[in-house]
Amino acid sequence: MRETVHRHLGKVLTGAALAAAGTAAMVAVTLPGTAGADDSGGAGGGARAARQAGQDPDAAPPGVVERAPAEQKQGTGRDPLTDDELGRVEKIAAAGRLSATARDVDGDRGPQRLSVDLAEPEAAEADDPDAPRRADVTFYDYENDTLVTRTVNLKTGKVERTGTQRGVQPPPSRAENAEAARILIAHPLGAGLKADYKDATGRELTSPDQLELSGGIYEASPGAQPAVLDKCGVHRCVRLFSKVRNGPWIDTRDLVIDLSARKAAALDRG
Template sequence: MTEQQLTPQGDSPPPSPRHPSTRARLLAPRALGIGSAVAAAAAVVALVFATQTAVQATSSPETTASTPIAADSSDEDAPEKAADVPKPATVAAAYDGLTGAEVEYVRFVGAQDAAFAAGRDVFGEPGLQFLSTDVADPQAYADGHRRLLSLYYDYATNETVSMIVDVTTGTVEAVERASGTQPAPTDAETSLAWELLLDSESAQPVIDEFASLTGGSVLTPTSAEVLLTAHSFTTDAGTFGAESCGVDRCVQLLAQVDGGAFLTTSTYVVNLSTRAVLSIS
């Protein structure tokens, strides 16, 4: 959308993006999304984190040779919760693109690792918060095995966790942790952040603005008129009010109404680690 298409009200999207709640979650089904990380060894992990930090979780998938399958499923049908996920009948070649079946399998295998069980997800429950999966760089290995790299977030320690699974052998080969890195938020994290914002004392201006734009409609977390996206937020020297963001897991929301105006949400940041809504300046 160009600036000419936006109304003067509300926020505009970033000019050039690089890319408390009960169990009745507002979670979307698993969806295809963008991720640009292709890495395998621990030496490459920092690069993976950096390239994913500014990517919006709800971006449309690209038709590339290796399109990562992004991060979200409902709590009920997530592969990590399954009693068993069978290994794909045919293991893809090292350089092949991802398939949904092998991503589900790798997520299940990763969930059996002790590092996964020791973590906490965005809802404070046992298990790491799954973010995304991509093909690990085959050039880093000489055995020709199929390997995938999954990213998770551990809300217990505020660390991003990378896990390499050998699909050929069905084993977790490496788990690495990094602090101060913030990959793009998932649909689940985005939905929770929106719910927290609307439930906060800061929400009234946003609610009033929505009512003005829609002729009096009531804004709720499930309002069909709103297209919701988000990006991870790290504070800088020129931003005040969210100094812990970058260490804590924080997101900033973009809420577009009926394909037109954007609600004014740029003055708020949602700290998912503490579940606090922060006003920034």
């Protein structure tokens, strides 16, 4: 997709630049008084004609936007991970027992991917220009509410270490925000959201795709929420910020969706 976009822009901008250059050349030829410039002024006639046409004879030629170079499959050093590397390390990290036993936010087999980041080099490799590149791939396993981080060596294609944590909740992914909205739309507490959406658009709200969504993690505090949300923090719970596509915001901040239990509850506004 990236290559296609760059190629298209290159064609459009190059065509525009050429059209502009062609128009300027036509003006220079057809302006009155320039037809005999070369005969009367020798080498200087061309410069006078250019000045009469509004051109700077010493100006650089119009710029041309060239196609961006193709992205390499392998990055080097501290370069950002390439698309090829991102796809490869995710498959490597999710393989094996994790892919068979873990569950994602939809309840399907396999863990929920949260992030893929270039890992920091080992302490002994800090000054080594040939140090292997590694990626930290972070998943959430909804089967047992566990955060799983796997470090993959990009050179060997092997998982070098695996870390697991419970009660640690990174920000929700786009897929998790969408699933939280799907649960809310189907829940009685989503009635207000659906009514506000219809008031704003005249249409029924039936899918998260109709909203622009962002979300934050909610963690329970003693006595601060309904009992149904007391496990938030161990469970993965999300507060949604909802917006009609190309339209107004809809206030859903007091609603919390427990993605682990697939339940929703309202916080006390007071």
